[in-house]
Amino acid sequence: MVRKGDTIPGLCAIAIGALTLLYIAVHPKMAVIGKPEYGGVGPGFFPFVCGVGLLILGLALTLRGIRQNGSVDYFAMTPEKKKNMKIAGLLILMCGLMLAAWKVSEAFYVCLPIYCFAVNKLLKRSLLFSIIFTVVVTAFVYVLFSICFTIRFSA
Amino acid sequence: MSAEIWASAFSKLMTPSVFLYLAIGVLLGTVIGALPGLSATMGVALVTPVTFWLDRADGFAMLMGLWNAAIFAGGITAILINTPGTPASITQAWDGYPLYKQGKGGLALGINVIFSFIGGMVSIILLILLASPIAKVTIKFGPSEYCLVALFGMTMMVAVSGGKIIKGLILGCVGLLLSTVGLDPISGLARFTFGSTSLKAGVDFIPIMIGMFGLAEVFYQIYEFNKEKDEQEREARKIDLELGRVLPTAKEMRKWTPRCLIVSLVATIVGAIPAAGGDISSIICWGNSKRFSKEGDLYGKGSLEGLAVSSTANNGVIGGAMCTMLTLGIPGDSVTAVLLGSLMMYGLTPGYTMFNEAAEFTAQIMILMVLANITFLVIGLATAKVSAKFLNLSQPTVWAAVSVLCIVGSYCINNRFMDVIIMFVMGIVGLFLKINQFPDGPLVLGLLLGGTVEKNLRTALVISQGDWSCFVTRPISLVLFILIVATFLYPVIKGAVKKKKAVAAGSDAQ
Numbered sequence: 001m002v003r004k005g006d007t008i009p010g011l012c013a014i015a016i017g018a019l020t021l022l023y024i025a026v027h028p029k030m031a032v033i034g035k036p037e038y039g040g041v042g043p044g045f046f047p048f049v050c051g052v053g054l055l056i057l058g059l060a061l062t063l064r065g066i067r068q069n070g071s072v073d074y075f076a077m078t079p080e081k082k083k084n085m086k087i088a089g090l091l092i093l094m095c096g097l098m099l100a101a102w103k104v105s106e107a108f109y110v111c112l113p114i115y116c117f118a119v120n121k122l123l124k125r126s127l128l129f130s131i132i133f134t135v136v137v138t139a140f141v142y143v144l145f146s147i148c149f150t151i152r153f154s155a
Numbered sequence: 156m157s158a159e160i161w162a163s164a165f166s167k168l169m170t171p172s173v174f175l176y177l178a179i180g181v182l183l184g185t186v187i188g189a190l191p192g193l194s195a196t197m198g199v200a201l202v203t204p205v206t207f208w209l210d211r212a213d214g215f216a217m218l219m220g221l222w223n224a225a226i227f228a229g230g231i232t233a234i235l236i237n238t239p240g241t242p243a244s245i246t247q248a249w250d251g252y253p254l255y256k257q258g259k260g261g262l263a264l265g266i267n268v269i270f271s272f273i274g275g276m277v278s279i280i281l282l283i284l285l286a287s288p289i290a291k292v293t294i295k296f297g298p299s300e301y302c303l304v305a306l307f308g309m310t311m312m313v314a315v316s317g318g319k320i321i322k323g324l325i326l327g328c329v330g331l332l333l334s335t336v337g338l339d340p341i342s343g344l345a346r347f348t349f350g351s352t353s354l355k356a357g358v359d360f361i362p363i364m365i366g367m368f369g370l371a372e373v374f375y376q377i378y379e380f381n382k383e384k385d386e387q388e389r390e391a392r393k394i395d396l397e398l399g400r401v402l403p404t405a406k407e408m409r410k411w412t413p414r415c416l417i418v419s420l421v422a423t424i425v426g427a428i429p430a431a432g433g434d435i436s437s438i439i440c441w442g443n444s445k446r447f448s449k450e451g452d453l454y455g456k457g458s459l460e461g462l463a464v465s466s467t468a469n470n471g472v473i474g475g476a477m478c479t480m481l482t483l484g485i486p487g488d489s490v491t492a493v494l495l496g497s498l499m500m501y502g503l504t505p506g507y508t509m510f511n512e513a514a515e516f517t518a519q520i521m522i523l524m525v526l527a528n529i530t531f532l533v534i535g536l537a538t539a540k541v542s543a544k545f546l547n548l549s550q551p552t553v554w555a556a557v558s559v560l561c562i563v564g565s566y567c568i569n570n571r572f573m574d575v576i577i578m579f580v581m582g583i584v585g586l587f588l589k590i591n592q593f594p595d596g597p598l599v600l601g602l603l604l605g606g607t608v609e610k611n612l613r614t615a616l617v618i619s620q621g622d623w624s625c626f627v628t629r630p631i632s633l634v635l636f637i638l639i640v641a642t643f644l645y646p647v648i649k650g651a652v653k654k655k656k657a658v659a660a661g662s663d664a665q
Contacts, residue, residue, distance in 0.1 A: 096579065133556075
């Protein structure tokens with residue numbers, strides 16, 4: 001039941017708030033109250049206010065989630081949504097892999113066409129369309145960004 | 156601003172490159188607006204990095220063309236497939252689609268272009284007349300006033316949360332927290348940088364916006380994709396009814412124009428209110444026009460007048476939103492939030508300094524808005540029937556193209572791989588937030604205005620030697636303080652009154 005509704009987002013907000021306050025606590029220079037010449041407000045004041053705000057609001061959201069008692073479920077999965085989630089997840093994975101490959105190889109113009117082609121295949125486009133899309137998009141990016149704007153895509 | 160500044164700004168804009176980028180912006184905006192799922196905000200966020208590589212005037216010509224055209228083009232899908240391209244086009248669907256089914260699709264598309272132009276032009280004229288005097292008032296602003304103005308802008312988190320106040324405030328706090336990453340504005344201490352040199356300069360908001368409005372939107376559209384609904388829309392596109400004439404007659408124009416001029420004024424005022432965007436404006440204007448019109452009964456069933464009113468109200472907000480953004484630095488809607496980010500990236504600070512130190516460029520922005528309206532009027536009318544063809548572009552093609560543009564666009568801002576990583580992470584975070592029905596507007600507001608609030612709050616306290624009363628002892632700051640308190644208390648009081656009424660009604664029923 002705890003997985004339903006606003007409970008998880010509420011707990012996430014609490015976690016961010018708590019981590020912020022922890023960061024302030026372990027860094028002595030992040031003082032909440034500052035020297036008089038700094039107006040009595042330290043560099044930690046603003047993050048402290050945000051952290052406390054996140055804790056309070058996160059708690060309110062978690063309590064609402066618990067009170068919803070499973071009546072609200074944002075991740076309610078129909079078979080179609082499950083399939084969609086899988087595609088979205090694979091797209092995220094492809095995007096991540098493309099960035100990792102770019103970082104490691106420094107060969108952006110090798111990674112980009114592979115990514116374009118793979119994404120099109122993932123989205124069930126025909127082979128011919130995938131090839132045309134890959135060529136057109138890669139050429140467009142190369143001409144506009146690398147030739148016109150002289151951008152070097154180095155990670 | 157003097158006549159010389161206007162003349163100089165105008166003459167510097169009369170170059171082929173400005174008109175070329177303006178036309179590219181209008182064409183891009185028309186495509187983006189005409190494609191359901193792509194918004195003006197996404198378009199401006201994606202194109203902003205490209206503009207950094209252009210001359211400032213050329214870059215803004217492209218952005219202004221895109222923004223103005225995308226708003227009007229949202230009506231194309233509303234008219235042809237009953238699916239508003241932007242939330243503000245909802246009322247255009249109510250009258251536009253029935254008109255299309257009656258065989259008056261061409262006229263509906265023509266009215267959309269012409270009255271969007273009228274609404275846009277009136278609101279920009281008002282912007283030109285009012286922005287400078289409003290900016291002059293800001294000369295009296297000190298750090299405490301700037302802090303409170305930004306804080307007032309942030310109270311709009313409640314308004315842009317669409318009823319999800321707790322979630323909106325959480326994201327607002329996260330945005331504020333992100334704005335504190337980097338060097339402390341007063342002491343210079345590195346905060347939340349975790350030893351990274353690139354984070355010392357702070358978190359760039361453009362990659363965050365591209366991630367939130369671009370990549371996250373693609374992920375979410377894939378997640379929400381409904382094959383049955385998509386097939387229905389495809390069928391609707393295939394019907395291809397007779398479109399008929401595009402231009403209204405002179406008699407029709409005379410009949411609708413006075414009403415639409417009033418609508419333009421109302422829409423400009425609504426647009427100037429932070430967080431009240433085109434959707435609120437079009438509903439307010441369409442609803443009131445229906446109430447006062449002789450042919451009010453026809454509204455929603457295919458009224459040409461109703462469509463003219465909706466189209467005017469849509470583009471009428473642009474000048475108002477821009478006025479609040481340029482003079483006070485408060486974004487009127489999500490598009491102006493992204494534009495505010497662009498201005499800051501160009502090193503410009505909205506307010507009196509912009510109207511004083513960068514007066515010529517400020518004048519150029521306003522002139523570009525006029526030129527953008529003229530350009531989309533010409534291109535829109537010439538391509539009214541052709542624009543329907545854009546709708547045949549399938550969703551997966553758009554998703555693949557947008558995901559590539561997000562990666563390339565976020566890299567181009569600073570040629571920094573870290574920005575692409577930030578954009579990618581924000582895309583995943585954005586998907587999680589969208590699924591959990593978090594409104595994304597407050598995060599942007601917190602991120603954009605957080606730095607201004609903190610810097611001015613602490614500067615004001617340094618000047619007053621730690622005396623917090625400086626925020627209520629000056630007349631302007633006192634007024635702003637009361638406005639902020641009222642904005643926060645209003646929903647609470649409204650809720651309490653509503654609850655009391657419901658209890659009273661319940662006891663009466665018993």
